Amino acid sequence: MSDHQPDAPKIEFPCENYPIKVLGDAGDELPQLVVEVMERHAPGFDQSRIRVKASRNGTYQSLTVWITATGEPQLKSIHQELIASSVTKMVL
Template identity: 50%
Template sequence: MSDTPEAPKIEFPCEDYPIKVVGHNENDFRGFVIETVQVHAPDLDISQITLAESRTGKYLSVRLSITATGEEQLKRLHEDLMASGRVQTVL
C-alpha cells in the first residue's frame, strides 16, 4: 500500500470549476481566452472573470469558472489553449 493519498475525483457536471490561464500580457489576451473557453463552455459567465498582471507586467492571468461536463471537455479546452502558442500555463 502506498502512503501517497489519491487525488480527489471530480464529479461531473461540476459547477464553478476554476481555471487560471496565464499568457503574455497583450491587449487581446483576455478576449482570446474568453473566445476559446466559450467554444467548450458556452455558458461562461464573463462577469465573474478576474485578471491579474504579474509583478513585472509581462504576464496576465485570467481566472474564470465554468461548468465542467467531463474530462474530455477539460482535455480539449486545455489542448486548444496550449495549441495557440499564446498560453504559458493552464491551471
C-alpha cells in the same frame, strides 16, 4: 515504505464553479483567446466573473474563469486548445 500514491480527488460532473487559470503574455490577445475557447467548450459561462491579474512588471497576466465542467473530455479540450497558442504559457 510504500510507493503507493493516494488516488487523486475525484471530481463529480457536472461541476459548477470549476476554476481554470490561464497564464500568458500581457495584452488583449490572451483574454480574447480565453473567452473564445470558453464559449466554444462551456457556452454561456459568466464572463463577468473573469479575473485578470497583471504580473509585477506587467509582462504577463493571469486570467481565472469559472465554468460548469461537464467532464474530462471537455477539460482536456480546453487545456489543449489554450496551450496550443503562443501567448499562453500555462493552464491550471
